[in-house]
Amino acid sequence: MKMVRLLTGIIFLSVMGSCLEEDMSGCDAGNGEGLLIHFAYTNEKGIDEFSSRIDKVDLFVFDEGGYYLSNHSYNARKLTEFQGADNLNLEPGTYHIICWGNVYGNDILPELSEGMMPHIAKITYTETAQGGDSLYYAPRKNTTTMNDLPLYQVTVPEKGKEEVTLDFMTAYYGLNVYVKGLRDYIGSYNQNPYIEVTGLPENYDFHLRLGEYTQSFSRITQSINIDGQNYAHSAFLTRYIEEENPVRIHVIRSTTQEIAHTVNLQEILRANNYYLKIGEYADINVYIEFLSDGSVEVSLKITGWNNTGVSPGY
Numbered sequence: 227m228k229m230v231r232l233l234t235g236i237i238f239l240s241v242m243g244s245c246l247e248e249d250m251s252g253c254d255a256g257n258g259e260g261l262l263i264h265f266a267y268t269n270e271k272g273i274d275e276f277s278s279r280i281d282k283v284d285l286f287v288f289d290e291g292g293y294y295l296s297n298h299s300y301n302a303r304k305l306t307e308f309q310g311a312d313n314l315n316l317e318p319g320t321y322h323i324i325c326w327g328n329v330y331g332n333d334i335l336p337e338l339s340e341g342m343m344p345h346i347a348k349i350t351y352t353e354t355a356q357g358g359d360s361l362y363y364a365p366r367k368n369t370t371t372m373n374d375l376p377l378y379q380v381t382v383p384e385k386g387k388e389e390v391t392l393d394f395m396t397a398y399y400g401l402n403v404y405v406k407g408l409r410d411y412i413g414s415y416n417q418n419p420y421i422e423v424t425g426l427p428e429n430y431d432f433h434l435r436l437g438e439y440t441q442s443f444s445r446i447t448q449s450i451n452i453d454g455q456n457y458a459h460s461a462f463l464t465r466y467i468e469e470e471n472p473v474r475i476h477v478i479r480s481t482t483q484e485i486a487h488t489v490n491l492q493e494i495l496r497a498n499n500y501y502l503k504i505g506e507y508a509d510i511n512v513y514i515e516f517l518s519d520g521s522v523e524v525s526l527k528i529t530g531w532n533n534t535g536v537s538p539g540y
Contacts, residue, residue, distance in 0.1 A: 260312070260313070260314070260315075260316065260382055260387060260388070261312070261314055261316055261321075261380060261382045261387070261388050261389075261390075262310065262311075262312045262387055262388070262389045262390070263285075263310045263311040263312070263314075263323065263380070263390055263391075263392050264309060264310040264389070264390070264391040264392065265280070265283060265305070265309050265310050265311070265325075265364070265391075265392055265394065266309075266391050266392070266393045266394065267279050267280060267362065267393065267394045267395075268366075268393055276309060276394065277305075277306075277309065279327075279360075279362065279394075280305070280327040280328055280362050280394060281301070281302040281305060281328070282299075282300070282301055282302065282305075282327065282328055282329065282330065283299070283300040283305065283311075283325055283326070283327050284297060284298075284299050284300075284325065284326045284327075284329055284335055285297060285298045285299075285300070285311055285323065285324075285325045286323070286324045286325070286326075286338065286347075286432065287314065287316065287321055287322075287323060288321065288322040288323075288324070288343075288344065289319075289320075289321060289322070290319065290320040290321065290322070292322060292343050292344060293340075293341045293342070293343060294338045294339070294340060294341060294342040294343070294344075294347070295321070295340070296314075297338065298311060298314065310392075316382045317382065318382050318383060318384045319381070319382055320379060320380070320381050320382075321379070321380050321381075321382065322344075322378055322379055322380070323364075323365075323378045323380055323392065324344060324363075324364070324365075324378065324432050325363070325364040325365075325392060325394065326349060326361065326362070326363060326397075327361065327362030327363070327364070327394055328359050328360050328361055328362055329349070329359055329361065330359045331352065331355075331359070332351060332352055332355040332356075332357060332358050332359045332463075333349055333350070333351060333352065333355070333358055333359045333361060334349070334350055334351070334352050335349055336348055336349070336350075344431065344432035344433050345431050345432070345433055345435070346431070347431060347432040348429045348430065348431055348432075348437060349361075349429060349430050349431075349432075350428060350429040351428065351429075351441055355443075356443045356444065356445055356462070357443055357445075357461075357462040357463045357464070358398055358462075358463045358464060358465065359398070359463065360396075360398055360463060361396070361397040361398045361463075362394045362395065362396055362397055363394065363395055363396075363397040363430075363434050364378070364392045364393060364394040364395070365378035365392060365393065366393040366394065366395040366505065367395060367434060367504065367505055378392065395505040395506075396505065396506060396507040397430065397434060397465070397466070398463050398464060398465065398466075398507070399463070399464050399465075399466065399467060399507070399508050399509070399510055400461065400462070400463060400464075400507070400508070400509040400510065400530075401423065401461070401462040401463075401464050401509075401510050401512075402459065402460070402461050402462075402509055402510070402511045402512070403421045403423075403447075403459065403460050403461075403462075403475055403477075403512050403514065404450075404452070404457040404458070404459050404511065404512070404513045404514065405419055405421070405447060405457060405458040405459075405477055405514050405515075405516075406455065406456065406457050406458075406513070406514070406515045406516065407515050407516035407517060407518075408458070408477065408479070408486055408516045409516070410479045410480060410481050410486075411481075412481060417479075417480040417481055418446060418447045418448070418449060418458040418480060419446075419447055419458055419477050419478055419479055419480055419486065420444055420445065420446050420447070420460075420477075420478040420480060420483075421444070421445055421447055421460040421475065421476070421477060421478070422442060422443070422444040422475075422476040422478055423442065423443050423444075423462060423464075423473065423474070423475050423476075424440070424442040424472075424473070424474045424476070425440045425442075425471065425472035425473040425474055426440060426441045426442070426443065426462075426464050426465065426467070426473055427439075427440065427441070427464070427465040427466065427467065427468075428440055428441040428465075429465075430465060436465060436466060436468065440472065443462055444478075445460045445462070446460070446480070447459055447460045448460070457513075466502070466504050467491070467502055467510075468502065469492070469495070469501060469502055470492060471491060471492050472492075473490075473491035473492065474488055474489065474490060474491065475488065475489040475491060475512060475514075476488050477514055486516070487514060487516070487522050489512060489514065489524055491510075491512075494512070494524060494526050495526070497526075498526050500526070500528055506530065507530050508528055508529065508530035509528065509529045509530050510526070510528055511526065511527040511528065511529065512524065512525075512526055513525045513526070513527070
């Protein structure tokens, strides 16, 4: 009998060994009772791309009335072990869940106090940021406006386990500025310009609504060759940009710090009959060419929404 018990113990330890180590990938996540949340990012073809897009999640729990209770963070290692959240230690009842994905060095989450509501909490840029993080948000919002986003409701049962899937959405745009033909010499060397973007939305609340404050970013361009053409290029990650927006793109000479040209983003979007969407990542590509006769041509190409682009002149 002692030998049988010993063998049984050895078999049990070998099966459960991975659960005794730091790496919990061999464990059955979500054992027991309570709430089990699976994370997902579903593309337009219905394929889950979460693991290739998101490697950090901050999860916030609000009570039935929408008041803050707790938050939980999941890094890349934890998400590799289990793509979701369990063991939130919630009593039976109704709760609301909000998640942010990929909040790193350029964005900062607030320190919520007990009882705070989602519309009060703001995610903002850090003081030194010159662009945002590749932000994601859950629950996914299936509407074209930002004013009717409901809180995601879950129920922790008295007995058994509630198992749900929380689908994420993108919460950022890429803004790329390409400059060609600007002459700004020091001696025999042409200097790359700076790009300053003003009027960008500064923050989101926890309903994913844009705040009233704006942010400016400034970056030196880098030389890049596209199809044999040389450009000076700067890239920014931004919040959503609404159709009516105060965003201006300034091309600034490095030698004098003077503005060589300004693009009104709202005007160029309207001129191209393009309407901004939310919930889908897009690259807004603005091409600014300084011609030899002193004129400036601006064109727009937007990619990422259903893999289509539009690029007429402006």
